[in-house]
Amino acid sequence: MRDADVAPELDVAEVGRIFREEYGRSVATLIRVFGDIDVAEDAVQDAFVEALRRWPRDGLPPNPGGWITTTARNRAIDGRRRASRGLQLLSEVAVLMPGNEDPLPEEAGPVRDDRLRLIFTCCHPALSTEAQVALTLRLLGGLTTDEVARAFLVAVPTMAQRLVRAKRKIKAAQIPFRVPQDQELPDRVRAVLTVIYLIYNAGAESPAGGHRPGDDLRGEAIRLVRLLVSLMPDEPEAAGLLALLLLTESRRAARFAADGSLVLLRDQDRGRWDRVMINEGQTIVRACLRRNQPGPYQLQAAINAVHADADSVEATDWSQVVALYDQLLAVAPTPVVALNRAIAVSEVDGPDAVLALVDGLGLDGYYAYHASRADLLRRLNRPDEAADAYEIAALLAPTVAERVFLARQARRYRHPLKSRDTSTE
Amino acid sequence: MRKYLLSVHSVAGEVRNPMTDEEMQETTKHVYALQEEMKSAGAWVFGGRLHEPDTATVVRVSNGEVLTTDGPFAESKEHLAGFYIVEAADLDAALVWASRTTAIVGAPIEVRPFQDESEA
Numbered sequence: 001m002r003d004a005d006v007a008p009e010l011d012v013a014e015v016g017r018i019f020r021e022e023y024g025r026s027v028a029t030l031i032r033v034f035g036d037i038d039v040a041e042d043a044v045q046d047a048f049v050e051a052l053r054r055w056p057r058d059g060l061p062p063n064p065g066g067w068i069t070t071t072a073r074n075r076a077i078d079g080r081r082r083a084s085r086g087l088q089l090l091s092e093v094a095v096l097m098p099g100n101e102d103p104l105p106e107e108a109g110p111v112r113d114d115r116l117r118l119i120f121t122c123c124h125p126a127l128s129t130e131a132q133v134a135l136t137l138r139l140l141g142g143l144t145t146d147e148v149a150r151a152f153l154v155a156v157p158t159m160a161q162r163l164v165r166a167k168r169k170i171k172a173a174q175i176p177f178r179v180p181q182d183q184e185l186p187d188r189v190r191a192v193l194t195v196i197y198l199i200y201n202a203g204a205e206s207p208a209g210g211h212r213p214g215d216d217l218r219g220e221a222i223r224l225v226r227l228l229v230s231l232m233p234d235e236p237e238a239a240g241l242l243a244l245l246l247l248t249e250s251r252r253a254a255r256f257a258a259d260g261s262l263v264l265l266r267d268q269d270r271g272r273w274d275r276v277m278i279n280e281g282q283t284i285v286r287a288c289l290r291r292n293q294p295g296p297y298q299l300q301a302a303i304n305a306v307h308a309d310a311d312s313v314e315a316t317d318w319s320q321v322v323a324l325y326d327q328l329l330a331v332a333p334t335p336v337v338a339l340n341r342a343i344a345v346s347e348v349d350g351p352d353a354v355l356a357l358v359d360g361l362g363l364d365g366y367y368a369y370h371a372s373r374a375d376l377l378r379r380l381n382r383p384d385e386a387a388d389a390y391e392i393a394a395l396l397a398p399t400v401a402e403r404v405f406l407a408r409q410a411r412r413y414r415h416p417l418k419s420r421d422t423s424t425e
Numbered sequence: 426m427r428k429y430l431l432s433v434h435s436v437a438g439e440v441r442n443p444m445t446d447e448e449m450q451e452t453t454k455h456v457y458a459l460q461e462e463m464k465s466a467g468a469w470v471f472g473g474r475l476h477e478p479d480t481a482t483v484v485r486v487s488n489g490e491v492l493t494t495d496g497p498f499a500e501s502k503e504h505l506a507g508f509y510i511v512e513a514a515d516l517d518a519a520l521v522w523a524s525r526t527t528a529i530v531g532a533p534i535e536v537r538p539f540q541d542e543s544e545a
């Protein structure tokens with residue numbers, strides 16, 4: 001929050017920060033008013049230029065968000081008036097004149113926030129997942145095209161092209177700007193949650209150490225899911241995803257060693273877990289339990305809430321974790337869930353019984369399968385086989401942090417004596 | 426309102442379980458019922474089923490002359506089996522017609538917006 005006693009430092013960066021915060025709301029409102037994404041974006045961009053000129057001189061307006069929307073709207077109307085001067089289109093502009101506060105009729109439905117409509121437009125199944133993610137970050141998150149491109153390690157022109165194409169399709173095919181009707185809502189909410197989850201994971205994969213794009217993406221995902229929860233309070237899976245992201249993020253500081261390599265849950269310094277996020281996440285999980293409409297995100301959140309309760313791996317209530325995985329497997333019967341369940345089972349029944357279980361899952365191409373198998377073999381005192389499995393896992397791992405960690409484990413169990421020195425480096 | 430092309434695509438050689446006469450009649454009945462519904466909803470513009478692609482003829486200009494040749498324009502396994510043109514408020518409304526059609530005919534359907542005259 002801003003400190004009222006201190007004259008706000010309104011430099012370009014600060015104005016930019018405020019704009020990004022308000023971007024989604026303003027763009028969403030203007031899309032409803034003008035029925036065109038490009039017009040809305042250009043108008044907000046014009047308002048940004050105007051703010052850069054006026055705010056440092058006149059001070060921050062009392063309601064910056066309202067100022068941006070009004071200014072952008074007036075700019076867009078001016079633009080249209082200029083463009084249509086002498087043309088009959090003036091009559092169309094009259095509808096959009098100031099004073100006509102709400103030129104488009106509100107549609108029926110429980111929720112009226114324009115940002116919610118915009119989320120559903122951005123995450124429409126007629127768009128590719130890549131386009132859904134990019135549009136959501138651009139239009140709701142207010143990230144620039146450059147920022148979105150950098151976050152996904154895509155060349156800027158490629159990302160720009162992706163956004164242009166998606167917006168063209170929305171316009172040409174008339175993808176609606178609307179909260180879906182009841183019968184289609186569950187599928188469409190699921191698509192929105194998937195996009196937010198993908199945004200978080202894209203941020204989680206980038207290494208630690210104040211790497212900006214990754215931090216931005218995770219923060220943005222949490223902000224978006226918070227928004228969704230506030231707009232759709234009756235959607236238990238939205239709350240579940242918020243809890244899951246908070247509980248995952250609470251471990252962020254402990255997840256990487258100083259050299260950027262991964263630290264497994266069992267080895268993390270739990271004193272570095274963020275208790276504020278844990279408390280919020282666990283409170284949401286408890287509310288979900290009371291609501292008793294479980295879904296995949298709520299169950300994953302509940303599993304993470306159990307971990308957050310324990311001071312150590314040994315103190316973890318593993319039978320509770322297994323019970324939650326059983327429920328998760330029932331609603332999301334995938335081999336990856338089965339793998340994670342098997343790992344939890346190994347903490348209750350020991351690694352012996354579980355090895356055969358994971359081998360039958362058909363996950364040969366999945367690095368976490370080999371990493372988990374390596375861990376079971378290590379616990380079974382079969383170091384050479386463990387080293388083999390760590391090596392395969394290191395080859396398949398998607399991130400540097402994981403590759404470094406897994407390759408080190410492979411060396412450690414291949415040459416048990418030599419590595420004792422390196423581990424004290 | 427906007428017009429959409431709903432094109433029904435078949436893959437040559439990919440024979441679905443051959444239908445019995447009874448099933449064929451049943452499908453036809455459903456197709457006609459859906460078409461009637463499109464008409465009474467004001468969505469119907471035009472539609473129809475096409476003969477096999479080997480009944481096609483292509484005309485093109487070559488060296489200033491119009492050439493007529495036998496066969497489909499593109500040699501491919503997928504071909505257009507039929508299409509509808511519907512008028513709908515937005516893509517979601519068009520997708521509802523497409524979903525109901527594909528459920529009856531059992532072939533994938535591509536939904537493509539027509540350009541407005543103002544866009545042309």
